[in-house]
Amino acid sequence: MHRVLVVDDEPQIVRALVINLRARKYVVDSAPDGATALRLAAERRPDVVILDLGLPDMDGVDVIRGIRGWTRVPVLVLSARQTSDEKVEALDAGADDYVTKPFGMDELLARLRAAVRRAEPANPAGGGAVVVETGTFTVDLAAKKVHRDGGDVRLTPTEWHLLEVLVRNAGRLVSQRQLLQEVWGPSYGTESNYLRVYMAQLRRKLEADPSRPRHFVTEPGMGYRFEA
Numbered sequence: 001m002h003r004v005l006v007v008d009d010e011p012q013i014v015r016a017l018v019i020n021l022r023a024r025k026y027v028v029d030s031a032p033d034g035a036t037a038l039r040l041a042a043e044r045r046p047d048v049v050i051l052d053l054g055l056p057d058m059d060g061v062d063v064i065r066g067i068r069g070w071t072r073v074p075v076l077v078l079s080a081r082q083t084s085d086e087k088v089e090a091l092d093a094g095a096d097d098y099v100t101k102p103f104g105m106d107e108l109l110a111r112l113r114a115a116v117r118r119a120e121p122a123n124p125a126g127g128g129a130v131v132v133e134t135g136t137f138t139v140d141l142a143a144k145k146v147h148r149d150g151g152d153v154r155l156t157p158t159e160w161h162l163l164e165v166l167v168r169n170a171g172r173l174v175s176q177r178q179l180l181q182e183v184w185g186p187s188y189g190t191e192s193n194y195l196r197v198y199m200a201q202l203r204r205k206l207e208a209d210p211s212r213p214r215h216f217v218t219e220p221g222m223g224y225r226f227e228a
Contacts, residue, residue: 002026005031006030007030007034007036008030008032009032020105024109034057035057037055047116048073048112049073050108053077053090060079064094068093074096076096077090077099078099078103079100092178097111097115130168132170136214136215141167156201158184158198162195162199162202165179166216171227173219173223180194215227215228
């Protein structure tokens with residue numbers, strides 16, 4: 001049974017989330033402000049956090065940074081803030097996903113289930129050998145190889161590095177800034193045209209239909225998500 005910490009100062013939203021989550025057998029704690037959220041996160045050790053950014057005592061981004069100081073628990077942001085800069089700031093601080101208010105309960109619950117799955121150990125042996133299979137291709141992270149249609153796919157070093165970052169964060173929205181800094185270096189952060197070019201190349205080589213990508217998903221103005 002998974003434990004969820006809901007952090008929001010709007011009682012009607014908290015009530016709706018608590019009812020829906022408990023109906024699906026989640027254990028739920030709630031906090032109306034950032035200080036309570038940080039305390040409960042340390043005391044109750046939730047499996048996932050649903051966090052509003054507009055809290056009365058501190059910005060939700062500071063709550064994310066506080067949580068990230070000691071745990072990698074998935075943080076699902078639920079906020080009325082809709083600008084790309086605000087979304088990217090939350091993702092760069094360590095949020096795993098971002099849902100904009102008003103939201104559909106079914107979508108939120110699906111995102112929550114995905115966050116819980118990603119947090120569960122995928123490789124109990126603790127080794128670095130991870131093979132990710134999709135319906136179209138297979139990525140061997142240890143061997144640094146991609147297989148499709150019975151053969152190896154030739155990727156450039158930059159294409160591989162971009163693919164590796166996305167695959168290691170499978171199902172998680174990775175911001176444009178994070179991708180640029182991990183693949184091209186810390187001095188990069190705004191060159192989104194680089195990402196568009198290389199994502200197009202990855203889709204051409206790996207997607208069954210590059211014009212309608214299934215595995216390399218664009219979140220407009222925010223970043224990209226790899227879905228197996």
